Amino acid sequence: MYCPKCATQNADDARFCRGCGTDISLVPQAVTGALAERLAAVEETRDGRRRRRKGERPPSIERAFSKIFMGLAFVLIAFAIVTQMPGGFTWGFWLLLPAAAMLSKGVGMYMRVQEERKRLTPPAHSPTYTAVPPPRPASVLPPRDTGEMIPPPSVTEATTRHLGVPAERERGEG
Secondary structure, three states: OEOOOOOOEOOOOOOEOOOOOOEOOOHHHHHHOHHHHHHHHHHHHHHHHHHHHHOOOOOOHHHHHHHHHHHHHHHHHHHHHHHHOOOOHHHHHHHHHHHHHHHHHHHHHHHHHHHHHHHHOOOOOOOOOOOOOOOOOOOOOOOOOOOOOOOOOOHHHHHHHHHHOOOOOOOOOO
């Protein structure tokens, strides 16, 4: 195995380069592709732990609407408390805080679901229109003496067109 930093040859089971001292223990895993799988598994377990710890689940339409309707229910209850109970302004005001939190979480989750849906949906084919007309095939030439100039069909044809014409120079010219 060779060190990626200084290109010194090392034993296959070496942990450090004998030339520069770089940690080369992950090089065989990177070459075989096992390192990417291992890192993906580690990241997945970390992400899973975070989700379990926070109680998060992936966003869904059902959960988004559930949060939106719970927020609206809190708003209605707060309004009912403010209007029906004496001194209910304080309680009604404090019920608006969880209402706002639930509404914002629901709307945010709905927007994430819609964005994910757009990202996963393949784009519809729409032809692109340009101001330049498509090139004509090489077999279709303009009429003689029209003065119309057409670009050559390819770069190599323009640079090698003169190769088919016999040279009219003499040997002594240079």
